Amino acid sequence: MDCLFCKIAAGEIPSNKVYEDELCFSFHDIAPQTPVHVLIIPKKHIASTNEINSDNSEYVSHIFEVIPKIASELGLSEGYRVITNCGENGCQSVKHLHFHILGGEKLSERMA
Numbered sequence: 061m062d063c064l065f066c067k068i069a070a071g072e073i074p075s076n077k078v079y080e081d082e083l084c085f086s087f088h089d090i091a092p093q094t095p096v097h098v099l100i101i102p103k104k105h106i107a108s109t110n111e112i113n114s115d116n117s118e119y120v121s122h123i124f125e126v127i128p129k130i131a132s133e134l135g136l137s138e139g140y141r142v143i144t145n146c147g148e149n150g151c152q153s154v155k156h157l158h159f160h161i162l163g164g165e166k167l168s169e170r171m172a
């Protein structure tokens with residue numbers, strides 16, 4: 061499968077890794093939009109939120125257990141935002157489910 065984030069999770073394409081375990085992989089976004097901007101992805105290829113189902117939702121629940129640990133390690137004690145974009149109108153550019161963790165400053169009250 062020719063998927064950028066599958067290759068990053070497999071170590072075939074270099075990334076600035078933040079965290080890794082058997083189910084997920086986290087790395088700094090290459091074009092940060094906030095002082096702290098990391099991505100967390102399932103190691104299994106799931107294209108978007110539209111493809112989450114009872115067979116793969118353990119990856120998603122696990123990611124949400126890991127996010128607070130990553131946020132703590134990155135010093136986001138004042139809070140942060142988790143975003144996932146889905147599909148054309150959601151401006152999803154990489155077709156592998158990923159959650160943006162944004163923080164390091166007071167974020168905009170507007171989300172779009």
Ligand code: AMP
Binds near residue numbers: 064087088090151
């Ligand atoms: P989205 O637009 O929600 O699909 O987000 C994709 C994100 O992946 C963007 O924030 C990009 O900056 C980021 N990105 C693309 N390629 C890489 C890469 N090689 N390493 C790290 N982040 C990347």
